[in-house]
Amino acid sequence: MARVTPASGRPETLTPESRSPARRPRTLAIRPGLVLLVLLLDWAALALTIAVLPGISADAGWDVLLAAVLLGLVAAPLRPLLAALAGTIGWAGVVCGWLLGQALLVFAALALTPGIDVDGFGSAFLASWIYSAVVSAGLWAVTAGDGTAVLGHLLRTTRGARGTATATGTAPGVVMIQIDGLSAPVLEWSLRSGNLPTLGRWIRSGSHRAAEWHVGLPATTPASQAGLLHGAAQVPAFRWYEKDTGRLVVTNHPKDSAFVEARLSDGRGLLADGGVSVGNVFSGDAPTSRLTMSTASAGRRDAGRAREISAYVVDPYGLTRSLVLTTAEMVKEMYQARRQRVRGMEPRVRRAAAYVALRGVTNVLLRDLNMTLVAEHMMRGAPAVYCDFVDYDEIAHHAGPTRPESLASLEGIDRVLGTLELVAAGTPRPYRFVVLSDHGQSQGATFRQRYGMTLEELVRDLMDGGRDGAAAPRVPAGPSDGSGEQWGRVGTLLAEVGEEPTVTGRVGRGVLRRHERRVPAAAADGRPEVVVLASGNLGTIYFPRRPGRLTAEEIEALYPRLLSGLARHPGIGFVLVRSRSGAAVVLGADGRRELGGGPAPDGAVDGDPVEGDDPLARFGPHAAADLRRYDALPHVADIVVNSRVDAAGAEVAAFEELVGCHGGLGGWQGRAVLVHPADWTVSGDLDGAGAVHRQLVTWLNEAGLRDAAP
Known part of the structure; x- marks a missing residue:
């Protein structure tokens, strides 16, 4: 996306001027019509519940209406107390609050209502779940597209945070929302089509630029x-092998992400000065982290974490609503997957049963929880909040980055932005919003679909007859269907639960251990001959029994067919290896390019000697510089392969079973976005995540949100 210059206009809600008291009541007002509608829904849901449960009876419909009113009156003072009690107990209390909190409120309301008989708490327990499910489904149906009900829930659950706000002064804080996997072309199309009303309004009004x-x-x-x-730039892939320790690092395992962050951190990350990390892989040195992989297994109990989540699950509009919508999301996924099969859409991949459940959890339950946690810390006046929403990325992996269900998930995140914008009207300090992505996605039929084999099978075929044979044991690379990446979000929640010394904690730890055993690390005394790993259309090949990074000459001596066979395979765009001279060499089917080799008299491209056809010609103007930087990272594989890209430069062939992928070069995966307040100036080229980090730090410094100390 070229830089988008918005139409001139006065910023609407994201500047200090927009926080005037005259405007705040209109923004946060709950409409009387909605209150009446909610009461009628409560009445109908309670009447239906009483009708289907034999343990509860009512003399008349007016008694049911009175019970609905009493339920609202009883819940208002007791729900915050239940949430506080649950948070004090810890994760076990959160689970008990989830199971029993609403049942206690329903039992109290029914018991206090004349004309209604309840056999006992067991009947009230069943009634609470039926009632909450019906209310949640009804509210979703009648308020679709209206965030007022969600806003009311957020204001209720974050009410207790206002008295403990950490804001100092009135300097605007910054909320940074990462839309995982959103490419610049997809954002541009979604804005033009009008499918993102919140982001579109920000840009059209002139408050923001993209x-x-x-x-x-x-x-x-x-x-x-x-x-x-x-x-920092020290991560060579989604998963990689470290020869010096024999460790397979999988970055969406909490222990591995903590291991990696210990290397990255200098104590001065983006969120170091009072910031909050929500739903990320790394914490940015935030003193407060929620659902963040690198801190989920920190070995310490965090009462605040349990309290914040308990406030979410005890509210019937919170967790129950999310569970109802999670179930609906799973049903929707099964329908959409079948629709692709029936219509014969290509490319497509099999969408396994495990993905159906994971999509429901990550795209509804965890999204709602993330939004609640962000609102909580806005109410507390946090100077900076950074949250990653993975909805679009997860669906696009399996459906395709431009398919209807993927684009619809962007609309859900846009609604989250609109709700947080309304929350910001009542926070102790004003907030500015930044929206960015971490990468894009590229589409295409997978490597196995095209050629009938995986990358690992190809490598083993080409190794056959080498000095050590091809039948040596290997390290399993984990699931190839993308569920490994999805599981990380669920695993983070389980890891946080597992920190509790309770039955709940033991269950969480057990489930997490069983999953992580699917991707074991190789022991130093039993190393496999080869490890083949995939990160989208980026493949990495390690020879763990050979110390250091092997040179092209050493690999050819061990396996004469391997490098040439990979470079000439129609599914592989290029192969990166290190030569004996120390230079990085890119091999293609009909040529080679030496990176950083200096000027050459003939066949040079940007100072790089090229023999035959340039293997990077189809991969864009940044490809050579990207590979030079990549070659200097720690733990780069002995052989790095990138899939083919079609003649138009758009479709790739993932080495995982994903129709939408990211990891390597080719297509839209390298085109990320940054939407920022229009009065914040971008200085310099945004080339790489490190450059974006420096820009964000500059903005935080200019806003007075960073400690001046080095």
């Missing part, structure tokens, strides 16, 4: 967040 930034290699969330949050 810019494109170049991601580089690898185009993965861990690598980008290492740059965005810590300004």
Whole structure:
């Protein structure tokens, strides 16, 4: 996306001027019509519940109406007390609050209502779930597209935070929302089509501008967040092998992400000065982290974390609503997957049962929880909040980045932005909003669909007859269907639960351990001959029994067919290796290019000697510079392969079973976005996540939100 210059106009809600007292009541007002509608829904839901449960009876419909009114009156003072009690107990209390909190409120309301008989708490327990589910479904149906009900829920659950606000002064804070996987072309189309009303209004009104930034290699969330949050470039892929320790690092495992962050952090990350990290891979050195992978297994109990989540789950409009919509999301996924099969849409991949459940959890339950946590810390006056919403990325992996269901998920995130904008009208300090992505996505039929084999199978075929044979044991690379990336969000929540010394904690730890055993690390005394890993259309090949990074000459001596076979395969665009001279060499089917080799008399491209056809010709003007930077990262594989890209430069062939992918070069995966307040100036080229980090730090400094101390 070229830089978008908005139409002139006065900023609407994201400047200090927009926070005038005269405007705040109109923004936060709950309409009387909605209050009446909610009461009628409560009445109908309670009547239906009483009708279907044999343990509860009512003399008349007016008794049911009175019970609905009493339920609202009883819940108002007791729900915050239940949430506070649950948070004090810890995660076990949160679970008990989820199971019993609404049941206690329903039982109290029914018991106090004359004309209604309840056999006991068991009947009230069942009634609470039926009632909450019906109310949630009804509210969703009648308030679709209206965030007022959600806003009311957020204001109720964050009410207690206002008395403990940490804001100092009136300097605007910054809320940074990451839309995982959103490319510049997809954002531009969504804005033009009018499908993102909140973002579109910000840009059209002149309050915000949109810019494109170049991601580089690898185009993965861990690598980008290492740059965005810590300004560091030390992540070579989504998963990689470390020869010196024999460790397979998988960045969406909480212990591995903590291990990586210990290397990245200098204590001065993006969120170091009182910031809050929500739903990220790394913390950015935030003193407060929620649902963040690198801090989920920190080995300490965080009462505040349990209290904040308990406030969400005890409210019937909170967790119950999310569970109802999670179920609906799962049903929708099954329908959409079948629709692709029936219509014969290509490319497509199998959308497994595990993905159906994970889509429901990540795209509804965790999205709502993330939004609640962001609102909580806005109410507390946090100077900076950074939150990653993964909805679009997860669906686009399996459906395709421009398919209808993927674009619809962007509309859900846009509604979150609109709700947080309204929340900001009642916070102790004003807030500015920044929206950015970590990478884009590229589409295409997978490598296995095109050629009938995986990358690992191809490598083993080409190794056959080498000095050590091809039948040596290997390290399993984990699921190839993309569920490994999705599971990380659920695993983070389980890791946080697992910190509790309770039955709940033991269950969480057990589930997490069983999953992580699917991707075991190789022991140093039993190393496999080869490890083949995939990050989208980026493949990495390690020879763990050979110390250091092997040179092209050493690989050819061990496996004479391997490098030439990979470079000439129609599904592979180029191969990156290190030569004996120390230079990085890119091999293609009909040529080679030496990176950083200096001027050459003939066949030079940008100072790089090229023999035959340039293997990077189809991968854009940044490809050579991206590979030079990548080659200097720690733990780069002995052989790095990037899939083919079609003649138009758009479609790639993922080495995982994903129709939309990211990780390597080619297509839209390297074209990320940054939407920022219009009065904030972008200085310099946004080339790489590190450059975006420096720009964000500059803005925080200019806003007075960073400690001046080095």
